[in-house]
Amino acid sequence: MKQIDLGSQGLRVPAIGLGCMGMSDFYGSSSEARNLGVLDRAADIGCTFWDTSDMYGPFTNEILLSKALKGRREQITLATKFGVARGEDGSWQGLKGNADYVKASCDASLKRLGTDYIDLYYQHRLDPETPIEETIGALAELVRAGKVRYIGLSEAEPETITRAHAVHPVSALQTEYSLWSRDVEAEILPTIRRLDIGFVAYSPLGRGFLSGAIRSRSDLEPGDWRLENPRFTEEAIAENSRLADVVIEVAKEIEATPAQVALAWILSRDVAAIPGTRKIERLEENWASQDITLRAGHLDRLESMVDQGVVGDRY
Numbered sequence: 001m002k003q004i005d006l007g008s009q010g011l012r013v014p015a016i017g018l019g020c021m022g023m024s025d026f027y028g029s030s031s032e033a034r035n036l037g038v039l040d041r042a043a044d045i046g047c048t049f050w051d052t053s054d055m056y057g058p059f060t061n062e063i064l065l066s067k068a069l070k071g072r073r074e075q076i077t078l079a080t081k082f083g084v085a086r087g088e089d090g091s092w093q094g095l096k097g098n099a100d101y102v103k104a105s106c107d108a109s110l111k112r113l114g115t116d117y118i119d120l121y122y123q124h125r126l127d128p129e130t131p132i133e134e135t136i137g138a139l140a141e142l143v144r145a146g147k148v149r150y151i152g153l154s155e156a157e158p159e160t161i162t163r164a165h166a167v168h169p170v171s172a173l174q175t176e177y178s179l180w181s182r183d184v185e186a187e188i189l190p191t192i193r194r195l196d197i198g199f200v201a202y203s204p205l206g207r208g209f210l211s212g213a214i215r216s217r218s219d220l221e222p223g224d225w226r227l228e229n230p231r232f233t234e235e236a237i238a239e240n241s242r243l244a245d246v247v248i249e250v251a252k253e254i255e256a257t258p259a260q261v262a263l264a265w266i267l268s269r270d271v272a273a274i275p276g277t278r279k280i281e282r283l284e285e286n287w288a289s290q291d292i293t294l295r296a297g298h299l300d301r302l303e304s305m306v307d308q309g310v311v312g313d314r315y
């Protein structure tokens with residue numbers, strides 16, 4: 001199993017983790033029994049870096065994980081997030097990062113997760129109204145109180161990352177990174193490398209698109225959030241399909257699956273990835289991407305496809 005050090009404070013995780021968001025929100029319907037089956041199997045095979053957030057569901061994804069954590073809490077590296085406030089009814093209530101909010105969110109997440117510590121606690125999005133020093137100060141207090149082991153940021157800019165890290169060591173930055181979302185390479189990755197902060201790639205399968213399984217909007221269930229995403233208009237899907245086709249071609253050549261190729265490319269960058277799935281067979285498929293090494297020619301072909309341009313913004 002490939003492992004990655006996130007930061008220099010001692011957090012070491014499997015390079016392939018499990019994104020749990022889609023089990024409760026955004027990507028269509030799911031069943032709790034099936035989700036718990038995926039989480040059980042993940043624990044069995046060593047895919048023990050689990051990613052959630054209070055806003056997935058909202059709240060229900062953490063409750064789902066609490067059920068899967070029973071009897072194996074120590075075995076799992078549990079990451080959750082705060083800062084994108086939602087009501088019980090799913091309504092959006094803005095970005096919040098003031099000290100009282102951070103502490104109250106942590107206590108609420110601990111309760112829902114049925115645990116007394118979070119391994120990695122991320123600020124999900126920056127609160128433009130609160131200085132990052134206040135947010136990180138509150139996180140540092142949570143570390144001192146033993147409620148949080150390591151802290152992280154998500155989708156933060158270099159200046160924020162640098163200011164945050166000066167208050168308390170940041171172990172990980174989680175941001176979208178995949179063959180069709182490489183903008184972090186310009187400034188973000190050099191910043192975190194310089195500061196010795198780890199990187200966790202979210203949506204490493206391009207929200208499923210790079211697997212080649214999404215060829216039309218009709219491949220998505222009504223209500224799926226991707227139907228509102230600029231990369232999933234009918235036109236963008238048609239244009240971007242040539243990207244997925246290159247991934248499929250490479251996969252055929254090396255007798256792997258397209259999802260495995262997309263993940264092997266991410267792993268070639270020495271970062272951790274948290275692909276999401278609600279299916280045991282896909283969990284196993286994604287986990288097996290660690291056994292694949294892409295040759296230079298394949299990497300060049302995959303990367304040059306992005307240079308030809310991606311249609312649609314990430315959000």
Ligand SMILES: NC(=O)c1ccc[n+]([C@@H]2O[C@H](COP(=O)([O-])OP(=O)(O)OC[C@H]3O[C@@H](n4cnc5c(N)ncnc54)[C@H](OP(=O)(O)O)[C@@H]3O)[C@@H](O)[C@H]2O)c1
Binds near residue numbers: 259279286
């Ligand atoms: N920090 C943030 O702001 C942020 C934002 C987005 C996501 N995240 C985190 O990152 C995790 C992963 O991102 P994501 O779920 O957006 O995108 P992703 O991992 O790129 O793709 C997930 C999608 O791909 C499908 N899929 C998974 N494995 C597959 C395979 N082997 N073959 C074909 N299709 C496959 C899944 O469908 P099935 O479920 O049907 O298998 C799902 O629709 C999330 O779960 C969440 O924890 C964080």
